[in-house]
Amino acid sequence: MKKFVSQDENYELRVRESFSKQNLMKTIGATLTKVLPGEVEISLEFRDDLTQQHGFVHAGIVATLADTACGYAAFSLMAPDAAVLTVEYKINLLSPAVGESLIACGKVTKPGRTLTVCSGDVFALKDGEKKMVAAMIATMMSLRGREGLVG
Amino acid sequence: MKKFVSQDENYELRVRESFSKQNLMKTIGATLTKVLPGEVEISLEFRDDLTQQHGFVHAGIVATLADTACGYAAFSLMAPDAAVLTVEYKINLLSPAVGESLIACGKVTKPGRTLTVCSGDVFALKDGEKKMVAAMIATMMSLRGREGLVG
Amino acid sequence: MKKFVSQDENYELRVRESFSKQNLMKTIGATLTKVLPGEVEISLEFRDDLTQQHGFVHAGIVATLADTACGYAAFSLMAPDAAVLTVEYKINLLSPAVGESLIACGKVTKPGRTLTVCSGDVFALKDGEKKMVAAMIATMMSLRGREGLVG
């Protein structure tokens, strides 16, 4: 995988501050477990109040984690005054999201001045095994000098 | 829009029972506000604990509503013993999800024995106006004679 | 469907001139059969040299038509000096592309200063019947004052 260099030496602080303002992350109990230039990981302990009708974590939550990881992976490479917003994404659900926890890993595929394309893989940890449960491609947009949004 | 006929006269009961087992829907406060053959609507009152860093409803929640509406739109046309699972979806975020409430409308584009393709539009209601905030295409799968999942 | 107004009264000429420069359209025999503000239709007579292994029109050609129709639907609403490029698209193939001809209809869902979101439906005409064979959502980008591309 390509290594990226951030335009902003304070990229990690910037990512962590923005993440801490996402109320939904607190509501579902998601935490930021890795922040590198162009790569962000978000983790979630399994919780029964996030499930669909068969007791698996709802695909909407799986996608929320991947989208947010991709958004901050893109954000980590942006200029200090930029905001990031999700233009669109596509996700394939590969296996039921069951186990002790989920890890979403977002990586920048192609950074750009306006648009950044990312990939997001989500894994379930169960009984010591790590299984890929979802694959995403996401398009993120950089907004300069005005308000924007991740997610 | 095409009109569909369900294979199962109890389709509405089936959809409502399955929806009521989705713990995530209770957690976020989403309700089923329309169930027709091939068309399902889900509504959500704005809540501050579902937001991203700028105070808009998180894209992950917007997608959760659209995915679930599409899943049950597909489910409404399936055989009585079928379960439904989300294979994949793609969503474009068109405008910030702000306002008093969100309405996600899922409609079947093409039903099939194994796969059903749906479209999902999400609208925000604000000050008496209805604005489209997201567009989805989703692929749903029917599982016969065994366990499955929506979402 | 919403009605759009173009920023450029010469939008049709602009679309037709750009289309005429797409060598691929000549190679496959595609023609521009409708140009309205925010809506473009492209037609293709069935040809045996565009098929996949079962004699249907190849999905790649179906997608090419929808992508190009979406691109020019977006382009029709752009400023006179703008160029358009495809950021990304997603397509579902609903039925085999068989028959006498294909019609791809691209429509703008949400125009924007930088990004325009479109939907593209492709229909096959066979024995006097019109059947939907594919559904697309596409994101198009406007480039101002520099080179760009459709497709």
Add this chain to the structure above:
Amino acid sequence: MKKFVSQDENYELRVRESFSKQNLMKTIGATLTKVLPGEVEISLEFRDDLTQQHGFVHAGIVATLADTACGYAAFSLMAPDAAVLTVEYKINLLSPAVGESLIACGKVTKPGRTLTVCSGDVFALKDGEKKMVAAMIATMMSLRGREGLVG
């Protein structure tokens, strides 16, 4: 990357025979340059009759190559009597497709009895450099005991 084992020792012959029946591949001059279990590569020399209005290879052709590479990557892991069809795909165009040739590499992410999820990367070769120009996620379907289609 995971290594896959085909269910069919004649997988390469099966892939090559099916590919040779795709008239579109002959029309555009695409060739099969790698066939492994779960991984297929398709190459295309640049041709002026496949371009869009700025002289780049049309996105529709880029997608055709990636879709076909993904389809045959999935097909290589299927049972001898299976046919494969493209359910849907999503593609991001990362850079203009310019240069001497294009290489599309399709790889299986998750094989399945009915559905197989693949990723497709397309590269342009120019002046001895290899640059990624597109990223795809595709869903392929296996049809047993009856006719099907790639692409």
